[in-house]
Amino acid sequence: MKAFLAWRLGLRAFWSPNGRSSSRFLLSSSLAMALGLVPLIVVLSIADGMIDGISSRTIETSLYHVQLWSVAASNPDRVEAGRQLTDTLRAIPGFRSVWPEQQGFALAYGVGNGRLGLSVRGIDPLWPQKDAGAARYLKAKSGTLSMAGPNDVWLGSAAAAKLGVKPGDELKLLTTRSRGSLQVPRVTTVRVAALVSVGYQELDRLWLFAPLELTQTLFDPRENPIFWGVKGDFPLEKTPEFLSAVRTALGFSWQAVSWQTTGRSQFLNYQATRALLAVIMALVLLVAAVNVSTAMVTTVGERRRETAILKALGASDRLIRGQFLVLGLGAGVAGSVIGLAAGMLVALGINGLVTLVDSLVGLFTAGGSFHLLDAAFYLESIPVKFDPVVLVAASLGSVLMAVVASWWPARRAASERPLEVLRRS
Amino acid sequence: MSESTVLEFHGVHKGFGGGQEPIVLFSGLDWSLEAGRSVAVVGESGTGKTTLLHMAATLERPDAGEVLVDGRATAHLDERALSVLRTSSLGLVFQFHFLLKEFSAVENVALPAWLAGVSRKAAWDRARELVSLVGLENRLQHFPHQLSGGERQRIALARALVNDPDLILADEPTGNLDVRHARAVQDLLLDLVHRQGKSLLLVTHDLDFARRTDQVLRLWDGRLAPE
Numbered sequence: 001m002k003a004f005l006a007w008r009l010g011l012r013a014f015w016s017p018n019g020r021s022s023s024r025f026l027l028s029s030s031l032a033m034a035l036g037l038v039p040l041i042v043v044l045s046i047a048d049g050m051i052d053g054i055s056s057r058t059i060e061t062s063l064y065h066v067q068l069w070s071v072a073a074s075n076p077d078r079v080e081a082g083r084q085l086t087d088t089l090r091a092i093p094g095f096r097s098v099w100p101e102q103q104g105f106a107l108a109y110g111v112g113n114g115r116l117g118l119s120v121r122g123i124d125p126l127w128p129q130k131d132a133g134a135a136r137y138l139k140a141k142s143g144t145l146s147m148a149g150p151n152d153v154w155l156g157s158a159a160a161a162k163l164g165v166k167p168g169d170e171l172k173l174l175t176t177r178s179r180g181s182l183q184v185p186r187v188t189t190v191r192v193a194a195l196v197s198v199g200y201q202e203l204d205r206l207w208l209f210a211p212l213e214l215t216q217t218l219f220d221p222r223e224n225p226i227f228w229g230v231k232g233d234f235p236l237e238k239t240p241e242f243l244s245a246v247r248t249a250l251g252f253s254w255q256a257v258s259w260q261t262t263g264r265s266q267f268l269n270y271q272a273t274r275a276l277l278a279v280i281m282a283l284v285l286l287v288a289a290v291n292v293s294t295a296m297v298t299t300v301g302e303r304r305r306e307t308a309i310l311k312a313l314g315a316s317d318r319l320i321r322g323q324f325l326v327l328g329l330g331a332g333v334a335g336s337v338i339g340l341a342a343g344m345l346v347a348l349g350i351n352g353l354v355t356l357v358d359s360l361v362g363l364f365t366a367g368g369s370f371h372l373l374d375a376a377f378y379l380e381s382i383p384v385k386f387d388p389v390v391l392v393a394a395s396l397g398s399v400l401m402a403v404v405a406s407w408w409p410a411r412r413a414a415s416e417r418p419l420e421v422l423r424r425s
Numbered sequence: 426m427s428e429s430t431v432l433e434f435h436g437v438h439k440g441f442g443g444g445q446e447p448i449v450l451f452s453g454l455d456w457s458l459e460a461g462r463s464v465a466v467v468g469e470s471g472t473g474k475t476t477l478l479h480m481a482a483t484l485e486r487p488d489a490g491e492v493l494v495d496g497r498a499t500a501h502l503d504e505r506a507l508s509v510l511r512t513s514s515l516g517l518v519f520q521f522h523f524l525l526k527e528f529s530a531v532e533n534v535a536l537p538a539w540l541a542g543v544s545r546k547a548a549w550d551r552a553r554e555l556v557s558l559v560g561l562e563n564r565l566q567h568f569p570h571q572l573s574g575g576e577r578q579r580i581a582l583a584r585a586l587v588n589d590p591d592l593i594l595a596d597e598p599t600g601n602l603d604v605r606h607a608r609a610v611q612d613l614l615l616d617l618v619h620r621q622g623k624s625l626l627l628v629t630h631d632l633d634f635a636r637r638t639d640q641v642l643r644l645w646d647g648r649l650a651p652e
Contacts, residue, residue: 005539012527309523312484313584314512314540316505419484422519 006319009310010326025299026331029292029402033335034342036288037398040281041343044390046350047274049383055236055267057198060133063259064229065239066246068098072253078212078226085228085250092245094234099127102212102226104219106173110163118159118208120173122215122226133231143167143194147211152193158205160195167192173208175218188218230256285398292331293405300324300413307413308421317414324413328406332399340395347384354382430496431514431592431624432458432481437490439476450476451647453490460591463618463625465635467652468644474628477644478596481626482517483507495591512541516585516623518614520597522577524569524584530576531556531565534583541588548587555583559613575606582614592624599634611637 059065068085078100085098102122109115125147128134138145141157144167155165165171169192176183190210197204210218212226232242243258250256260267300307307320346353434456440449450473458464466474479485480492483499492499495514499507511517516537524533531552538548556565559579561572569577578598585593598614599607611634618625627638635641641652 004545008539305523306525306527309525310536310540311508312482312511312517312523313537314508316508319540419479422484422523 006322007326009319009323010330025295025327026334029295029328029331030334030338032288032291032295033285033332033398033402034339036285037336037339037394038343038346039284040278040394040398041340041391042347042350043277043281044274044394045344045347045384045386046382047277048387048390049385051267051270051274052385053383054200054202054270055263056133057137057200057203058263058266059236059259060131060231061137061198062203063263064099065232066230066243066256066258067262068228068230068246068250069225069255069257070227070253071255082228085230088249089230089246092242092249094232094238094242096133096231096233097131099124099131099229099231100212100226101229102215102219102221102224104175104215104224106175106208106218108159108163108208109172109174110165111169111171114163114165116159116162116205118156118173119206120175120208120210120215120218122210122212122219125211131231137198138196139198140194141197143192145194145196147193149191149193150211150214151188151190152211153190153214154194154196154209155192156204156207157195157197158201159207160192162205165192167194171208173218177218177220178223186218188214190214282397285401288335289401289405292328292402293409295331296324296328296406296409297412299327300409303413304416304421307416308418311416311418312422320416321410321414324410325403325406328403328410329399331406332402335402336395336398339398340391344386344391347386350384351381429460430457431460431494432626433491433493434477434480434487435491435493437480437487437492439473439480439485439487449647451487451490454647454649456649458592458624458626460624461622462640463615463627463638464640464642465627465629465638466642466644466649467629467632467635470630472644473647474644475596478594478626478628481592482515482594483511508540512537512588514590514592516588516590516593518578518581518585518593518595518598520600522569522574522581524577524580526569529566529568530561530572530580533569533580534587536587537584538587543588551587552583555586556580558617559583573606574602575609578602578606578610579613582610582617586617586621586623589621590623592626593618595625595627595629597629597631598627599631600629607631607634 070081082098082100089095089098100123104120104122106118106120107115108118128138128145140154143154145154147153153171155163155171160166163171171190171192173188173190174185175188176185178184196207196209215224230246234242239258239260243256246256310320434454437451437454438449439451440447442448466477468474476485480487481494483492483494483502486500490500494510497510499510502510524530525536528536531549534555535548535552538551539545543551553562553565556562559582561576561579561583564572564576569580572580578601582598585595593614595614599610602610614625615637617623625638627635629635632641635652642649643652
């Protein structure tokens with residue numbers, strides 16, 4: 001009954017025709033909370049979208065879900081090993097395909113004076129066509145995604161821009177192989193068949209894809225052994241279970257490592273950046289909560305007379321406190337709903353907003369080429385991911401902060417001595 | 426304590442200001458109010474009439490001595506217990522109506538019943554009944570700003586009675602009203618008190634109003650004496 005009364009008193013203060021002061025409190029406090037919540041929602045949604053986008057691209061086009069390294073032989077028969085692995089792993093739930101790869105390093109010289117260190121990836125040319133994950137992200141920006149000739153390669157589009165090459169151009173690769181204690185250099189001329197992109201410039205400026213047959217001549221298999229990349233179709237958080245199943249199926253002749261190990265530092269870096277951004281944005285929310293507290297102090301002051309009347313009529317301190325906490329809760333809930341909706345809208349429209357800002361600022365800058373975000377460090381378009389757990393947690397956190405911020409003013413109201421106020425009235 | 430008293434003051438001391446010139450209002454006041462009687466306290470301003478009423482209402486504690494309401498000693502009760510006592514045993518009417526502006530007339534009347542833990546429906550029914558009793562059944566859903574001064578004070582009267590208290594404490598209940606409305610509210614208050622068998626402690630400057638009660642006491646020099 002008393003709880004009902006606290007609700008009734010608190011809510012009535014918002015919506016009564018005479019409750020102007022409390023309506024003002026609701027408006028200002030909920031707007032403050034909403035404005036505090038918007039950056040948090042936007043940052044978390046974009047960070048999650050970025051991490052998700054970069055992670056899935058990296059895993060599908062580079063790290064694989066699981067990498068397999070032969071313990072028994074440094075250069076096992078590729079065709080036979082591939083067949084055996086496929087047969088063995090097929091029974092594992094979520095298994096999609098397995099692909100051989102050899103990686104090495106080369107210094108590339110373009111037709112001009114450009115030169116660039118590249119990660120050379122020897123692959124099965126059918127990989128980006130037959131593997132759904134690779135096909136989804138690895139696209140030819142120009143040229144054709146085939147390796148018709150033995151020296152046909154695909155070059156990352158950002159790397160091609162730096163080297164000044166286009167499809168059809170030749171490229172010289174300087175590689176080394178060990179011979180005894182010596183490193184013997186070798187120059188190989190390749191033809192660029194396609195410029196490829198995964199939509200993430202950080203990766204696009206690193207890579208050169210070549211037929212596995214070619215890389216086997218470029219690199220010593222003892223130093224750059226072939227490994228097998230296993231692809232799967234399962235939620236990324238299920239990776240440990242998948243890895244465990246792979247290890248069990250293959251036994252000790254293969255060493256299996258998941259993307260969580262091979263990309264550990266990279267993903268930890270993403271998570272740390274995300275956490276840091278979230279903390280900074282939560283500080284904005286904290287400032288908003290302080291504003292709620294200040295507004296509540298004002299409201300408590302404006303409602304001293306009503307508080308005194310209630311206490312004179314027999315209202316307990318708890319009821320008085322509860323009434324103001326209901327006010328704070330109302331502001332928190334309203335602020336969270338508004339902030340959540342506004343934050344999601346801003347996040348969804350972030351690409352348009354960035355373009356708009358670029359255009360507007362470009363009007364007033366020399367050359368008109370202002371870029372709010374350097375695309376070199378981001379995906380081509382900013383992805384957004386709404387994680388229900390994150391959104392609910394941020395909203396509930398915002399409500400909780402509003403209630404906590406109201407606690408002290410509510411406590412002060414409860415300790416009011418009614419007689420002093422009634423005497424003045 | 427007598428079985429028939431609703432309010433007792435035993436050796437009550439009360440003063441204000443702890444500085445060089447403290448004001449002593451009561452130094453050992455002994456007085457009691459019998460059940461079912463109406464008593465008016467008159468006196469000059471500053472003699473302590475309102476303070477006496479506030480101590481009776483447990484809104485103010487005596488410096489020493491004991492105030493008993495319905496036989497219960499109040500000096501050592503905490504705020505929560507005093508709240509319960511106020512809602513169950515006392516009906517307060519002030520010079521100003523002190524209605525809550527966000528609540529309608531009937532809700533204002535029901536409020537002390539809600540505070541006392543009475544169910545919503547029972548409180549609502551009782552409040553409607555009392556609003557009708559004070560002649561404002563056509564103003565049930567009106568807010569205080571939609572009522573006249575006299576109507577507000579009648580609603581305040583109804584509110585004081587909603588928990589069926591034994592003792593009504595009224596501090597200049599008609600002090601803010603014009604003569605016509607004041608008379609109507611006085612009639613209503615005295616009628617309700619007598620009809621429902623309540624006790625009344627009335628503090629007023631209005632001698633005509635005071636004389637309509639069972640006994641008029643003058644407060645002078647911290648003592649209550651028959652007028």
